Amino acid sequence: MDPSRLHPQARAAMQVQQRVPLTRANLPAARLSMIQATPAEVGSGPAIRSVVTVDAGGVPARLYCDSDHDAAPVVLYAHGGGWVMGSVDTHDGLCRHLAAASGWAVLSVDYRLAPEYPYPAAVDDMARALTWLRGPGAARHGLDPGRIAVAGDSVGGHLAAVTARRARDAGIRLAGQILICPVIDPAADYPALDEYGLDREEMRFFWDAFAPPGVHRTQPDLDPLRADLTGLPPAVVITAELDLLSAEGERYAARMLAAGVSVTAARYQGLIHNFPRKLALFDAAHLALAQLAAALNRW
Numbered sequence: 001m002d003p004s005r006l007h008p009q010a011r012a013a014m015q016v017q018q019r020v021p022l023t024r025a026n027l028p029a030a031r032l033s034m035i036q037a038t039p040a041e042v043g044s045g046p047a048i049r050s051v052v053t054v055d056a057g058g059v060p061a062r063l064y065c066d067s068d069h070d071a072a073p074v075v076l077y078a079h080g081g082g083w084v085m086g087s088v089d090t091h092d093g094l095c096r097h098l099a100a101a102s103g104w105a106v107l108s109v110d111y112r113l114a115p116e117y118p119y120p121a122a123v124d125d126m127a128r129a130l131t132w133l134r135g136p137g138a139a140r141h142g143l144d145p146g147r148i149a150v151a152g153d154s155v156g157g158h159l160a161a162v163t164a165r166r167a168r169d170a171g172i173r174l175a176g177q178i179l180i181c182p183v184i185d186p187a188a189d190y191p192a193l194d195e196y197g198l199d200r201e202e203m204r205f206f207w208d209a210f211a212p213p214g215v216h217r218t219q220p221d222l223d224p225l226r227a228d229l230t231g232l233p234p235a236v237v238i239t240a241e242l243d244l245l246s247a248e249g250e251r252y253a254a255r256m257l258a259a260g261v262s263v264t265a266a267r268y269q270g271l272i273h274n275f276p277r278k279l280a281l282f283d284a285a286h287l288a289l290a291q292l293a294a295a296l297n298r299w
Helices: 008-016 027-042 092-102 121-141 155-169 200-210 246-258 283-298
Strands: 050-055 060-065 072-078 105-109 143-153 176-180 235-240 263-268
Touching: 027 092, 050 121, 060 092, 060 121, 072 092, 072 121, 072 155, 092 105, 092 283, 105 121, 121 143, 121 155, 143 155, 155 176, 176 246, 176 283, 235 246, 235 283, 246 263, 263 283
Parallel strands: 072 105, 072 143, 143 176, 176 235, 235 263
Antiparallel strands: 050 060, 060 105
């Protein structure tokens, strides 16, 4: 990829980015580094009407609501972080912005992390949270169980895509799906060079932690490209030009479109992996959130 293509804000972000090498031994330091970088990258997010911690069917989660409607629609949100890092805290600012911009409630799921809890723990936690939203969660918190969308960034995009397909298989009608710079393809052939904010070795570490050797990665819950995609809910797929994952996200969008799914796919030029989360660094992050809020309001 041509470094001259970097957006000036992306170039500035890369110059100050501190990366901890990812190994099992260094994982605690990498987790701490993500937490420490969050205030400068994301900011605090807007004040909204309600932010509460909930038990979503045995899964810890945080519910954001900025609507005064009696039955607010709700986004089930999965955070990024390679399945090994991240939490509701690292994505608090993003979820606040999404709730404020859209009027939808946002349920951010604190799913179990790998390698301590490999596949299918995170997938199962998303399923349990969805079941809770469609039952006692909606009744208890004034949500609309008939208008639920799924969303996520990076590996959270993977979890959202899998959750959307599993919901379809179970006969559950979701309003839509939002995939932000999603991880999709466990067999992707990434280039050997260090890319902008994410590299091949990091992706190998993430996949090996989440789906260790011996786990068949060709199953649809790990490789969404191998699934039947017909009948999925409408989708918005956000990719970044200089992201290692852009090709697989766009390939998944094209496969859904070919299967008859209503898809809006947007590639943001000159930008890097998961820029929409970094609202304090990128003007384009606010544009992407506005695009996602507009999609939610159409659903």
